[in-house]
Amino acid sequence: MRSSSISNSNSNSISPRSEPDVTLTLDANYISNSVTPDFSSLLSDQILIFILSNFNKSQLISSSLVCKRWLKISSGLIKSLKLLDWDFLESGRLCYRFPNLIDVDIVQACIISPRNSGICLSNKFVSVHVNSFVPDTEFIWKPDFLSARVIDRGVQILARACCNLRKLVLFGATNEGLDAIANECLALQELELCSCTDFDLKGLAGFRNLQILKIIGYVDGLYDSVISDIGLTILAQGCPRLLKLELVGCEGSYDGIKAIGQCCQMLEELTFCDHRLEGGWLAALSYCTNLKTLKFQSCKFIDPSPGPDEHLGSCPTLEDLHLVRCQLRDKQGLGALFIVCEAVRELVFEDCWGLDNNSFGAASICRRVMSLYLEGCSLLTMDGFEPVVLSWKELKRLKVVSCNNIKDSAMTPELATLFSVLKELKWRPDSKSILSSGLDGTGVWQNGGRSFKI
Structure with a gap:
């Protein structure tokens, strides 16, 4: 306003060129004598x-x-947070700083490790900083953990302050800590328990809305807690509404899996990772009457002693069977698995060692397969692959990746004809595969509206 008045009053004496100089001088003085305003306060x-x-x-x-x-x-x-400092939880600062958390992972904070160490030990579950000095008497180093009493006290603080939790990952919590979570966090739907014992699982009985549960028992190089048939039975009786269950490094046998099938009648997805189940457990899967997805991950075996085929039973509602990074050298156990999963609609083999022509041939009993995915199965050849695939009359989707012994040169006209009617095809068995030249004259490219990935 002052700049305008000066320019108007002296319009006859001051040339227009001098007006910008006066304005710039006044603005600079104003800025230097004032504080920059916080425009976000207007929001x-x-x-x-x-x-x-x-x-x-x-x-x-x-x-x-x-x-x-x-x-x-x-x-x-x-909304989600991985706790790294246990004092941050015990002091109450965690709940004060983040009042609306619904997903919390406290595993990392339960491991006592030096903060200034540049050496990090990692596995698929956690990453731990370790000292460079290891005593000569210790051949294998293992980390130290907080005591169960300290962990339960922190879990109780978390339960009282974050009652709206939906997902929680706990380490070393006992029955007392689980009771606190069950009483305060009524909306909790997903729970992951690490380093717990059979009788610690009694606290699961108080969870009303728990639908997804993951139990991590033995972890090589980290801890060696045991989950046996006792814990699996307690779990089954305490969580009848489970939809998804994952067992990692757990022991047990037929009785424990049977209890899960009988009590958890709503169970739709079951995952075994590096399991240590005794022989004969596979027959108990028939009690999972609503099971839709069955997964095996990093398992050294399926069932060392499955028993007679007539006693295995089957899962009539099963749709998906996934085997990822598993050792399939035991042909008897794999054959028994295919009998139990006879009604499966989707088969996935990913980086499985030992899957050869004979073991893959046992999958022909699954006559309702509509989708097959093979990756990293280097022992399988076209001689074992083609008969099984041609026997599946309902096959609609096929993906073959990095299976180096399945060659384009061994492809027959029958298999090429099958490719022409598939809804989805991904064919990359090796880096030298050239499907287009191998299918010249077969008419596979003449059908429109198909999804091909070569």
Whole structure:
């Protein structure tokens, strides 16, 4: 306003060229004598929440450094968290800083490790910093953990402050800690338990809405807790509404799996990872009457002694069977698995060692297969692959990747004809595969509307 009045009053004496110089001088004086305003204060909390809700987690953490208001709003938008410092939980700062958490993982904070170490020991579950010095008497180093009493106390603090939890990953919690979670976090739907014992699982009986459960028993090089038939039976009786169950490094036998099938009648997905189940357990899968998906991951065997075929039974509702990074040298156990999974609609073999022509031929009993995915099965050849695939009259989807002994040169006209009617085909058995030249004259490319990935 002052700049305008000066230019108007002296319009006859001051040339137009001098007006910008006067304005610039006045603006510079104004800026130097004032504080830069906070324009974000003009935004309401609702608008600022809407803006920050579009940030990812790392951006939210950066935005919390702007001011106390942004700190409070951005912290309230963070829903999931992996705890690294146990004192941050026990002091109450975790729940005060992040009041709206629904997904918490405390495993890393339960492991006592040096913070300043540059050596990191990692496996598929956790990463642990270790000292460079290992005593000569210790051939295999194992980390130290917080005591069960300390862990239960921290879990109780977490349960009281974050009662809206939907997913929780616990380490070393006992029956007392699980009871606190069950009583306070009524909406909890997904739970993962590491390093627990059979009788610790009694605390699962208080969970009303638990649908997804993962039990991690023995972990090589980290801890060696045991989950046996006793724990599997307690689990089955305490969680009748389970939809998904994953057992990692768990022991047990026919009785434990049978209890799960009889009590958890809503169970739809069952996963075994590096299991240590005794021989004969496979027949208990027939009690899982609503099972739709069965997965095996990193298993050294399926069933060392499955028993007579007539006693195995079957899972009539099973749709998907996945075997990932498993050793399939035991032909008897794999054949028994195919008998139990006779009604399967989708078969997946990924990086499985020992799957050869004979073992894959046993899969021909599964006559309702509509989808097959093979990857990293180097022992399988066209002689074992083609008869099984041609026997599946309902096959619609086929993916073959990195199976080096399945050659284009061994392809027959019958297999080429099958390719022409598939809804989806991905054919990359090796780096030298050239399907187009191998199918010249077969008419496989003449059908439109198909999905081919070569």
